[in-house]
Amino acid sequence: MLNYFKSALVALQFLTQVPVHFKQYPDEKTAAASLIFYPLIGLLVGAVLVLAGNIFSALPAMLSAAMLLSIWVAITGALHMDGLADSCDAWMGGQGDTQRTLEIMKDPCSGPIAVVTLICLLLLKFTALLAILELQQYYLLLLAPLISRSMLPLLLLNTPYVRPSGIGASLVANAPKNSVYISSACALVLAYALGSLTVLIFAALGFLALRMLMIRRLAGLTGDTAGASIELVETIVLLSVVISIY
DSSP, X not given: OOOHHHHXXXXXXXXXXXXXXXXXXXXXXXXXXXXXXXHHHHHHHHHHHHHHHHHGGGSOHHHHHHHHHXXXXXXXXXXXXXXXXXXXXXXXXXTTOHHHHHHHHHOOSOOHXXXXXXXXXXXXXXXXXXXXXXXXXXXXXXXXXXXXXXXXXXXXXXXXXXXXXXXXXXXXXXXXXXXXXXXXXXHHHHHHHHSOHHHHHHHHHHHHHHHHHHHHHHXXXXXXXXXXXXXXXXXXXXXXXXXXXX
């Protein structure tokens, strides 16, 4: 029998740095059901950002944006940024070769491409946060974590997993697919209600483009590219929010 509370804790453990410990790790089906709760974790991360934005409202906007971004990174432990860094190094170093790309992705060391990519990503996030804070539209901070983590299960369920022995392969094989789709759909409807159709369109286009790149280069996805998708979709959402406001 599925224990959905444990499934939610697995999702929290997998997507954040919140300390979650199990006396006995949940079985495969309970762990796979964690995909249902990915949007909820995104909503919780967004709620922390909204709360922090309101708390920092009396501070200069630039300082508030820097503190907000630091909190955001701390919550996730830069886990998804690590995936983005590995993916960028592998994409450039792989030179179009699938096997070489996968080999480079396993290398724990980050090259200059990874460093430059992360700097650009953080700059884009910082400036977008600054624009949102200056307008005091704090509720919009919910959108990036919510949309990115609502789209991740859709990516996992509809893209072949390159490494059959990976954690992601087990999650997908045992996931209650209908429940996952309903969860993600409800979360995206909420995001639409909070934001705008423009934001969702930009996010969807970015999501589809990233999936296409993964299929073309790797014939599927890995844990690193899944993490990279979270960071990139988050950034796309932040930028599209600012564009839609201005």
